[in-house]
Amino acid sequence: MRLLLIHSDHIEYEARKKTKLAEEAAVMQDMLDEALTVFCAVESADEENMDDAVRQAVAEIRSTAGQLNVANIMIYPYAHLSSDLASPEAAVGALKGIEEALAADEGLTVKRAPFGWYKAFTLSCKGHPLSELSRTIVPGAAETAAKKEIEH
Amino acid sequence: MRLLLIHSDHIEYEARKKTKLAEEAAVMQDMLDEALTVFCAVESADEENMDDAVRQAVAEIRSTAGQLNVANIMIYPYAHLSSDLASPEAAVGALKGIEEALAADEGLTVKRAPFGWYKAFTLSCKGHPLSELSRTIVPGAAETAAKKEIEH
Ligand SMILES: [Mg+2]
Numbered sequence: 001m002r003l004l005l006i007h008s009d010h011i012e013y014e015a016r017k018k019t020k021l022a023e024e025a026a027v028m029q030d031m032l033d034e035a036l037t038v039f040c041a042v043e044s045a046d047e048e049n050m051d052d053a054v055r056q057a058v059a060e061i062r063s064t065a066g067q068l069n070v071a072n073i074m075i076y077p078y079a080h081l082s083s084d085l086a087s088p089e090a091a092v093g094a095l096k097g098i099e100e101a102l103a104a105d106e107g108l109t110v111k112r113a114p115f116g117w118y119k120a121f122t123l124s125c126k127g128h129p130l131s132e133l134s135r136t137i138v139p140g141a142a143e144t145a146a147k148k149e150i151e152h
Numbered sequence: 153m154r155l156l157l158i159h160s161d162h163i164e165y166e167a168r169k170k171t172k173l174a175e176e177a178a179v180m181q182d183m184l185d186e187a188l189t190v191f192c193a194v195e196s197a198d199e200e201n202m203d204d205a206v207r208q209a210v211a212e213i214r215s216t217a218g219q220l221n222v223a224n225i226m227i228y229p230y231a232h233l234s235s236d237l238a239s240p241e242a243a244v245g246a247l248k249g250i251e252e253a254l255a256a257d258e259g260l261t262v263k264r265a266p267f268g269w270y271k272a273f274t275l276s277c278k279g280h281p282l283s284e285l286s287r288t289i290v291p292g293a294a295e296t297a298a299k300k301e302i303e304h
Binding site for chain 1: 169235270286
């Protein structure tokens with residue numbers, strides 16, 4: 001799983017048009033201020049142990065939100081972060097799993113943009129050194145395989 | 153080279169803090185409306201034939217801008233699109249090469265965000281089916297290796 005975490009003054013989206021993979025019964029338009037936006041690509045390797053991939057993703061997001069003192073989290077599916085994607089069914093399951101686990105935390109507000117829709121969005125990134133972080137999660141690994149802070 | 157092309161109502165950035173790779177003598181703050189924002193990660197494989205990688209990237213950007221009828225282009229370095237980056241010196245050279253080639257086009261306005269700075273940014277994506285495209289460029293290959301339109 002690939003995550004790109006952006007400490008955001010503002011994130012908003014509006015679902016505009018279905019792809020053939022469109023998730024039904026999702027929230028078509030929403031926004032958050034002072035949020036951690038989590039762009040997420042669920043990968044085929046995650047399907048070997050999706051529970052662990054979700055567990056690691058939740059731990060990473062929770063840790064980053066704590067470090068940044070952020071209470072609002074927007075989960076945003078983003079296929080472009082990987083060239084080896086999971087099946088759409090597996091991806092939606094993982095994204096919902098991440099959402100539900102975080103939403104159970106006291107004090108966190110969690111929203112999730114729908115999978116499989118063309119979406120308009122507006123995003124503001126704060127620009128401090130920890131405001132853009134990427135993570136690569138490998139299920140079954142003891143720790144996140146790669147951590148990288150943006151340097152350019 | 154990895155490109156993520158976003159058809160944008162608006163893109164603006166402000167360089168906030170240097171990393172140890174910071175490019176000097178760059179434009180610290182700028183914006184464009186009705187633009188193609190080109191997030192770009194120059195990869196180590198590009199160093200085998202940087203002229204060709206730049207040539208292919210310019211062709212892709214020019215083609216996409218034409219298809220979308222966009223006259224404004226923002227080149228934006230984005231390390232998070234790849235886990236196998238080129239050297240900073242090679243990356244800056246490639247980004248400048250892309251900028252200069254496109255700027256020579258009649259009717260295109262081209263700006264480039266600085267490499268190696270922590271930057272605040274605000275981006276609006278239009279959300280139509282061609283408003284988010286990713287490209288993987290392999291130097292020496294006859295054509296772009298992989299084209300992918302976002303599906304979720
Ligand atoms: Mg020009």
